[in-house]
Amino acid sequence: MARVEIQSLCKTFRGPGKRTVRAVDGLSLSVEDGELLVLVGPSGCGKTTTLRLLAGLEAADTGSISIAGQPVNHVPAKDRDIAMVFQNQALYPHLSVYENMAFGLKVRKHPLPEIDSRVREAAEMLGLSACLSSRPTELSGGQRQRVAVGRAIVRRPRVFLLDEPLSHLDPQMRQQMRAEISRLHSRLGATMLYVTHDQVEAMTLGHRIAVMNEGRIRQAAPPLEIYRRPVDRFVAGFIGSPPMNFFLGTLIDRAGQLCFQADSNPRPPGHPSLVLRIPVAAASGLRGMAGRELLLGIRPENIAGAHNPPPASPACTIEARTELIQSAGHETFVYFLSGRLPFVARFPGSDGLTPGAKVSLVFDMSAAHFFDASTERALL
Numbered sequence: 001m002a003r004v005e006i007q008s009l010c011k012t013f014r015g016p017g018k019r020t021v022r023a024v025d026g027l028s029l030s031v032e033d034g035e036l037l038v039l040v041g042p043s044g045c046g047k048t049t050t051l052r053l054l055a056g057l058e059a060a061d062t063g064s065i066s067i068a069g070q071p072v073n074h075v076p077a078k079d080r081d082i083a084m085v086f087q088n089q090a091l092y093p094h095l096s097v098y099e100n101m102a103f104g105l106k107v108r109k110h111p112l113p114e115i116d117s118r119v120r121e122a123a124e125m126l127g128l129s130a131c132l133s134s135r136p137t138e139l140s141g142g143q144r145q146r147v148a149v150g151r152a153i154v155r156r157p158r159v160f161l162l163d164e165p166l167s168h169l170d171p172q173m174r175q176q177m178r179a180e181i182s183r184l185h186s187r188l189g190a191t192m193l194y195v196t197h198d199q200v201e202a203m204t205l206g207h208r209i210a211v212m213n214e215g216r217i218r219q220a221a222p223p224l225e226i227y228r229r230p231v232d233r234f235v236a237g238f239i240g241s242p243p244m245n246f247f248l249g250t251l252i253d254r255a256g257q258l259c260f261q262a263d264s265n266p267r268p269p270g271h272p273s274l275v276l277r278i279p280v281a282a283a284s285g286l287r288g289m290a291g292r293e294l295l296l297g298i299r300p301e302n303i304a305g306a307h308n309p310p311p312a313s314p315a316c317t318i319e320a321r322t323e324l325i326q327s328a329g330h331e332t333f334v335y336f337l338s339g340r341l342p343f344v345a346r347f348p349g350s351d352g353l354t355p356g357a358k359v360s361l362v363f364d365m366s367a368a369h370f371f372d373a374s375t376e377r378a379l380l
């Protein structure tokens, strides 16, 4: 197995109308030996291109890629010892599951007994032993995707690249396959780079997550660190569902107490603007910034009904009106308006709220995030 190191990687394509598309734009990232790293980002941010550059299916414009300390920029794809599972992996329809898995090894002229033992071992790991003689058309979507993974496993590569391998499966199957991929990773101890656009998948699967946007890595860290300490507004808004609420506003000093005053432009007549007290711990980091415009971010779970305030937190009560209620049974997402400011809260259970109701809410300001209004970088 091997460590993968990518430095300042760039790749541009000619887009429509001779426009250049910067698919990968100065990307640096390392995947440790034996690590399962999840690369997550919105569609079109350059994830597939990054994997294709690693696999040697595309040539980089600039930047370097090394595997186990060896630069591979000029090593052909077949000699990189990398196996890639694609998003729309096509199996050979006329070959059996066994033959599909054995194919790559046969091409590489491995001895037949060795091919046989590797295919049977992989089939056993993936729960495919009973369908080795089936054709792909006789399998479910989940089984076909397992065969695709099996084809990669039998090669025993130094590095696995998985490009949204579960995106075509139904949610239940995805959940199950995600757990299987985790188990498989522990069993193989392999270096894996797993790509997804699904932030829930990223949170639950990765040892570390690398959040990507516009061809670059914004933050690479363990899932909970990304969740608790996002480095910028993009990461803060991308990870978490429903996403973090953002308010543009100004820091003001009210008799020695630092507060955040949200812009509500134009402010509805007779409605006070949203003013939130900033707790002492955060205030020390923001001191000297009074008068400055910034973005406040607060996750839906850090907003509670005033009748049920989070204990011992520096609370801030505001008035709002319910707009829309979405109950998932075990939790409820409630969309509110305070004046003209929209935001969403997540409540446990199925709270007895009705649309149009006026309620008092508590913002847990100890869990608030602050971002520079122009650079959108985290301030604390």
Ligand SMILES: Nc1ncnc2c1ncn2[C@@H]1O[C@H](COP(=O)(O)OP(=O)(O)O)[C@@H](O)[C@H]1O
Residues within 6 Å of the ligand: 013, 014, 015, 021, 022, 023, 041, 042, 043, 044, 045, 046, 047, 048, 049, 050
């Ligand atoms: N072969 C290509 N020719 C032109 N543009 C491409 C090509 N491959 C990818 N792109 C463009 O590069 C950007 C990144 O694509 P991709 O790496 O597939 O993103 P992702 O996998 O994150 O959805 C997109 O804007 C896409 O249209």
Ligand SMILES: [Mg+2]
Residues within 6 Å of the ligand: 047, 048, 049, 087
């Ligand atoms: Mg892609």
